[in-house]
Structure formats: C-alpha cells, structure tokens
Amino acid sequence: MKWARRLAIGFLLLLGITCCVPAFFSNFDYAHQFRDLPNAQPSRQHWLGTDDLGRDRFARLLYGTRVSLLLAPAAALVASSLAALIGGAAGFLGGWVERAVMACTDLFLSLPWLFLLITVRALLPLNVSPLTSVIITFALLGCLGWAAAARVVCADARLLRHSDFILLARASGSGGLRLLLRHLLPNILPVLGAQFWVSIPLFILTEANLGILGLGVAEPMPSWGSLLRELESYSSLSSNPWQFVPLMLFIVVVSSFHVVITNRELPT
Amino acid sequence: MVIHDSLGGRGKSYPFRRVQCTPMRWGTTFRGLAKFAATVLITVLIGGFLGATLLRFAPGYGVDEAELNTRLSNSSIQAIRQANGDQENLLVFYARYLGRMARGDLGVSRTLQQPVLQLLSERLPETLKSLGLGLLLGWTLGLSLALAVVLSRAWLVDVFASLSAGVLLCVPAAVLALLFVLARAPGRLVVGLIIFPKVFRYARSLLVRSAALPHVLTARAKGLSEVRVLFWHILPTARPQLLALFGVSVSLAFAAAIPVEVLCDLPGIGQLAWKAALGRDLYLLVNLTMLVTLVTLIANSASDLVRHSLGTNAT
Numbered sequence: 001m002k003w004a005r006r007l008a009i010g011f012l013l014l015l016g017i018t019c020c021v022p023a024f025f026s027n028f029d030y031a032h033q034f035r036d037l038p039n040a041q042p043s044r045q046h047w048l049g050t051d052d053l054g055r056d057r058f059a060r061l062l063y064g065t066r067v068s069l070l071l072a073p074a075a076a077l078v079a080s081s082l083a084a085l086i087g088g089a090a091g092f093l094g095g096w097v098e099r100a101v102m103a104c105t106d107l108f109l110s111l112p113w114l115f116l117l118i119t120v121r122a123l124l125p126l127n128v129s130p131l132t133s134v135i136i137t138f139a140l141l142g143c144l145g146w147a148a149a150a151r152v153v154c155a156d157a158r159l160l161r162h163s164d165f166i167l168l169a170r171a172s173g174s175g176g177l178r179l180l181l182r183h184l185l186p187n188i189l190p191v192l193g194a195q196f197w198v199s200i201p202l203f204i205l206t207e208a209n210l211g212i213l214g215l216g217v218a219e220p221m222p223s224w225g226s227l228l229r230e231l232e233s234y235s236s237l238s239s240n241p242w243q244f245v246p247l248m249l250f251i252v253v254v255s256s257f258h259v260v261i262t263n264r265e266l267p268t
Numbered sequence: 269m270v271i272h273d274s275l276g277g278r279g280k281s282y283p284f285r286r287v288q289c290t291p292m293r294w295g296t297t298f299r300g301l302a303k304f305a306a307t308v309l310i311t312v313l314i315g316g317f318l319g320a321t322l323l324r325f326a327p328g329y330g331v332d333e334a335e336l337n338t339r340l341s342n343s344s345i346q347a348i349r350q351a352n353g354d355q356e357n358l359l360v361f362y363a364r365y366l367g368r369m370a371r372g373d374l375g376v377s378r379t380l381q382q383p384v385l386q387l388l389s390e391r392l393p394e395t396l397k398s399l400g401l402g403l404l405l406g407w408t409l410g411l412s413l414a415l416a417v418v419l420s421r422a423w424l425v426d427v428f429a430s431l432s433a434g435v436l437l438c439v440p441a442a443v444l445a446l447l448f449v450l451a452r453a454p455g456r457l458v459v460g461l462i463i464f465p466k467v468f469r470y471a472r473s474l475l476v477r478s479a480a481l482p483h484v485l486t487a488r489a490k491g492l493s494e495v496r497v498l499f500w501h502i503l504p505t506a507r508p509q510l511l512a513l514f515g516v517s518v519s520l521a522f523a524a525a526i527p528v529e530v531l532c533d534l535p536g537i538g539q540l541a542w543k544a545a546l547g548r549d550l551y552l553l554v555n556l557t558m559l560v561t562l563v564t565l566i567a568n569s570a571s572d573l574v575r576h577s578l579g580t581n582a583t
Contacts, residue, residue, distance in 0.1 A: 107311055110568065112560045114523040115541055119553045122545040205440050209527050212442035213542055231446045232531075247443060254438035 008256035012069075015253065019066035026059040031220040039236065048242050051230060055220075061246055064222030068204055069253070071138040076199035078142025080192050083149030084185070090150075091157025092184055102154060108147040114209065117144060121215050130221035137216050141203045149195035156191045160184055194261075201257040208250065224250055304569040311565055315558050317362055374555045379547030384555050387540060392559075395536030398528065399521045402459025406517065409460065410467025411510075418475040418502065419494055429472070433465035442527035455532025462524040463517050470513050471506070478505040511575045515568035522560050 018025060034040070034054040042049045048057035090101035117140060124136055160166060160183075169183050204224065210216035211225010212232075219226065227246040237243055340348075368375070374384035413429040436444075444458045478484065484501045492500075522538075529538035537556055544552040 103310075107314060110311065110519070110561055110565045111315075111557065112519055112522045112564055114526050115557045115560050118526070118541060118545040119550075119557050122548050122550065122553055201438075205438075208440040209442045212440065212446070213527060213530055215542075215545055228440065228443055228446075231443060231450075237450065247439075250440075250443075251435065251438045255434060258434065258437065 004259050008259040012253070012256050012260070015065065016069055019062055019069055022059065022062035022066060026056065026062055028056040028059040030055065030060045030063040030222050032056070032059075039240070041240070042242055048245055049240065052233070057242075057245075060222040061227060061249065064224055064227045064246070065249065065253075067134060067217065067221065067223045068207060071134065072141075072200050072203040072207065073196075075138040075142035075145070075203045076196050078139070079145040079199050079203075080149055080196040082143070082146035083153050083195060084188065084192050086146065087150035087153030088157045088180070088184060088188055091154040092161055092180060094158065094161060098154065098158070102151070105147045105150050105154075109151070113144070114206070117141070117206065117210065118213075118215055120144065121210070128218065130218045133216070133218035134221060134223070137207060137210060138203070141206060145199055145203065149192070149199065152195060153188055153191055156188050157184060160187050197257070197261045201254045201261075204250075204254060204257070301573065304573060307569060308562065308565055311561065312558070313366075315561055321362075375551040377544070377549050377552045379543060379549040379552070384552050387552065388537065388555070388559060391535060391537045391540050394534060395522075395525055395529070395538060398456045398459055398525055398534060398536060399518070401456045402463060402521050402524070403517060405457060405460025406463025406467055406521075407514075409464045411471050413468050414471035414475050415498070417472055418479050419498065429468060433468040436461055437465040437469075440527070441524045442531060445528045445531040449532055455528055455534055458528045458532070459521050459524045462528075463520055466520060467513065467517060471510060474506045474509050475502060478502045481505065507578070508575050511571045515564075515571035518567035519564045522564060 028046075032055065034046075034050055034056070036054070037046070037050050038052055038054040040046055040050040040054070046056050046058065048061065051057055051060070086101060086105075090098045120140055121136070124140075128136065166179060166183055169179055174183070207216055207223060208225045208228055211223050211227075212229050214229075216225040217223040224246065228250065230243055231237065231247065233243075372385060374388070376382065377384055377387055380387060410433075413425075413433075417426045417429055441458065441462050444461055445455055448455050448458050479502050481501075484497060484505075487497050487501050525536060525538035526541055527538070528534065529536045530542045533539075537560070541553060541556050543549070544556065
C-alpha cells in the first residue's frame, strides 16, 4: 500500500501549500462581510457561496484549513516533546522515578480527555481575542495530550537502558547527559515520530469537537470546528449541499493522516 | 498455562495446547481488589487535590456580587471576602473540600443554582443509559464485523467493514450527532458509532493475528468446525486484550457523550459539563470530571480484575 501512502502524503502536502498562500486562491479575507449577499449560492466570485453573515465560504475554508493543518502538528510537537522529556527521563532513570512518573501518567490517562479539556479550557478566559483563543486551544491540546505517548516512550527508553550499546557507552565513561542526548534520544526518535503522527488526527478531531461546541477557536477566525458548526443550520442544508464541502475535506484530510500512520513503517 | 491432551474433537487424542480459563484464583482476585481499592483512593485524593487547586486559583474564586455594592465600606468588603474563604491557604481549602466531600456536600452549581450532588443524581442515569446502549451497539457491531472478516476471509467483507470503520473514525462525534439530528434518528446511537470503529479495528487485527497462530491452523487442519475453532481457540487467545479494550471504550463513550448530549439535547452529564464550561461553573466541572474519572477507573479496574481472575493465558 505504498501508493496509498504516497498519495496521502502528496495530498496533504498540496493542501498544506495551498493553505499557506490562501490569498493566491481567494481574493477575500475570511472576515470580510458581503452584507448584501448573505447565504449566497456558489458563483464565479464565491466558489462555495457565502455564509449567514455574508462571508466568503471558500476563503474561510482555506484559512480554517490553514489554522488546523498548521497548529495540530504544532500541538503534536509539543505533546511529543513533553512525552520525550517525561517518558524518556522516567525510562532512562528507572527505579522510583519511573514508578512515580508512570503512576502519574496512568492517573492522567484515566481522566476522560474531553472532560479534562473543557474543564481546563473553562478555567481560562472564554472571551479572548481570536488569535489568543487559537493559541489557547492548541496549546491545551499539546499540553494535555502527552500521557499516552509518554508511556510508549518510557517503555522504549527502559528497553534501551538495558541494551548492550548503552552498557558499552557507560563503560567507556559517558556521563548521564551524554548518554541521554547522544545514545538514547536518537534511538527513541522513531517512536516519537510515530506518536507525533498519531497525535495529529486526534488533535484535529478534538479541535473540531471543541469548535462545534463553541469552546474552540473564537469567531471570526475560522477553524474546522467553526466551519463544521454551519451544519447546525439544518433548514438550509438540504437546499445548500455545498455546505458539506468542509466536512468532505475534513474526512479526506483525517483519512490521509490515518493512511500515512497505518502504512508507516513503525519501529519494532 | 493449561495443557490439554485432546482437541475434544474427532475421537482421537492429539498432543495439543489450548487456551483455557483456569478456575477463579482467589489470591489474585484479592490482590487485584486491594490494588483496585488503593488506585481508586489515590486517584480520588490526587484528583480532589488537583480539582481543589484549580478551584482555589481560578480567576473569580471567592468573589461575591455583593462586593460590587458601592455603599459597602472596606471593612464590610473584607468581611464578605473572609466569609467567602479567599484568605484560606490551599491545604486548608483542600482539607475543607475533602471534608465537605466526605459528608456528601459537593457544593452548589453557580450557573444552575442547585446542589451539585442533586444535579449529578438527576443527570447520571440519562448518561448511563446512553453509554450502555452505545457500548452495546458499538461492541456488537465492531465485534461481529471483525468476526465476519476473520471467519469469512472474504476480501469484500473486509473492505466494506474497514471502509465503514475508517470513515466513522474520521468524523468528529459532534458532526455525527448533528447528522443524526438532521436525519431525526435517535442520538444515543451516535455513542455506539463512535465506539464501533475503534472496537472493530482493534478486534479485527487481534482476531486475524489469533487466527494465524499455529494451533489454530492445526485445529482447522484437523477438521474442527469454524464455530468450534472460533470459540475454543481464537476467542480465548484474544480475550485478555478485548477485556482491556472494554475498559478503554468506557472512557471513549464518556468523551463522546459530551457532544452527543449537547447537540441531541439529551439531559445527561455531558450536557451538564458543557453548560458548566460555558458558565465557568468550576465546582460543577471539577466534580463532574472526578465522577467520570471514577466511573472510568472502575470500568478499567473491573476489566483488569476479570482478566486476572479468569487467569487467561495465551499461547
């Protein structure tokens, strides 16, 4: 299934590049309102029509995709880094440190993800600027999503700790930090890479759920969550089927990530 | 490992290893129960501490609307603040919080102006109903499709099941709930559709792996029926992991309950959590999170306990 993986990577790259230069594909700003054209049908000017407030739906889709496609990997990077730090240190040090860290990780994992997320989100101000809300949402995802990855990294680091090459490095006088940075880290990178890829679709889905519930990115900045929220206007959906385009794109993007993960040569 | 000398099949005995449950091991069960009780206690204590910390340091803690009254003097405002407890340090606050919790006093919801305990007791049965139905549907669908894939060994069945699971895996729970509302279908079923792809994918790979084990191939070669191979050789091997997955699926179901209850207007604790989040009702949110954690923990520990009690060994 190498062709499927290549196709998925190609599609994601193409979409990523398209969304990095939205102004090239759309002449409109995502927040600009055409007040005389609310709920307009697709036309040469507005490819996907306009929403209730007269904003160009295609421009919002491009900008929203950019927000989710750039920030979900950023959040996954934060989560993977935290997992490397916490899990790697626990696995490398072993003993009571490992037991304590793993107990905390297990506790963290038993907390229901979405409940925890909306509790912490509610602690932070809800009426913030759109940019701050984007940063808060994805930073929260990154900071709360490390536990499962940390467990895997810890198990890997524990195995490496007992391996021959670490023993040799120790015998040749390598200190703790050198062992950690020169010998352990390069060997846990494949596991971290796998965890990074696994986290991206999870974070995209969670952001979409939060956005639909009104706890994600604040208006007028678009994200997939806020774009999918349009599906709430049931009455207009049957007459405006193009409102399903963000959902279709969402499914294709998340599936592409799943294809990339599934066909990735995971480390043994 | 229990070794049986016979397949129990076609009259003749064969030296053969089969997976089987040993009788209940009471020592293991007791140790498991003790571990379970300790885990729950530690979780409640740590969770309570974290919850109390969140509440204590959350913006707006201890602020009373009466403080906005311009006719009040400084000393009156200080008296109100002291009465509201914002002078307490964290440990004192935690001790009082735990004390109140032990007495069954979980505080009063700020947004709904009702005792949290009353709200939870009203809403929990609704969520449990959704969860029960969702778990039943998700597991029935997921497991039966995985079994169909393994038993039929037909690529068409596999492609159909994997595609359905793949698409459902890519749709957010909230969107599924919206689509169900649009189609006027019962919203409770959405929880099942969220759980189904996860159960299917995991169960499928597990069962496919079990079905390829040498003892299963031998059993098939000896002419055992598919049903017998399934129930005597494939399922017992996969049982420990499937039990572990059940614990995880409870947590998934709770997470799915929030968007489903909000969008399908089901008055459960998911909807309550959402209302609490929008109204920054932290007392309610923290207690809700702790309650859900407790239920999740009980489900996980129960599945672990059953696994250990059955003493299942996989060849």
